[in-house]
Amino acid sequence: MSKTFNECEQNAWGGFLSVYGKMSRIIEEDLQSHSHLTHVEFEVLLRLSWNETHQMRIQDLAAESILTRSGVSRVVERLEKAGLVKREEAPEDRRGAYAVLTEAGAERFRIAAQKHGECVRANFLSKFSEDELKTMGEFWARLEE
Amino acid sequence: MSKTFNECEQNAWGGFLSVYGKMSRIIEEDLQSHSHLTHVEFEVLLRLSWNETHQMRIQDLAAESILTRSGVSRVVERLEKAGLVKREEAPEDRRGAYAVLTEAGAERFRIAAQKHGECVRANFLSKFSEDELKTMGEFWARLEE
């Protein structure tokens, strides 16, 4: 392994993995403590909130998140039981289903998102200058193609 | 959400998450296809290989990886069944156990690591200059304190 990566590659890639692991643990615990939400549950609420109509197709949620379709299907099921989301048949394609944010879900998300933002800022964003954040953003943009 | 982060924060943090998700899927599939290994299994083999004696205590593996101690215990169990690792009692502390890389494990890792390196290089490292990788490494180092 010492041969496959040189030192600066090791720092860049290894650090990336390590930082993600650490942030992941911090966020998971933070969300759980104040909002009783899993990271993936939060992400689903986030995507729905971003959408103007507060609704998205299951497949689109899956494409943008870490989960597979079946995974999304179960998350939506949990969120539905909690009253934060409801399912609706898609009128334009009767195979399809929308996950729709409920009022309770939107409210719950609003609070969770604010606390979550503070957490991310405290543990990540605040460590960098604006220029550095821009640089980082450009790094990621380059990988998105 | 549009309020909690400004644009460059969004790019830096959102991009970070998105890139991790993408890389994670790529790596998982890559490792599975040519070496029949999970990412966490690979990581355990990696840590053991890094160690001069090819052995580590369960707790130390847990501290350095994403898993908890019990998680590591089960990964080692799987790897032991596959013949890539064997357990040995710790002579200096009879509560403890070492995971020791077998010859087969070392060989399997050697091949997997090379292919893995190519994958990481092709999908991540190659997109950046050496200076940029250094910059990135410094970013991560700043978060490790």
Add this chain to the structure above:
DNA sequence: GACAAATGCGTGAACACGCACATATAATGC
């Protein structure tokens, strides 16, 4: 129009992981 292929979603089974606890051993205090 009718039939085949593809697509969207849900579900049973398998499995990986964390939590809490059990067991064995070490370390500490008296």
Add this chain to the structure above:
DNA sequence: GCATTATATGTGCGTGTTCACGCATTTGTC
């Protein structure tokens, strides 16, 4: 030396996720 506490690991159980598959519907082809 003995009792208590702390530590290292393994394990039963619950939960979450994927895989494989089934059902319903749409799309494409003739």
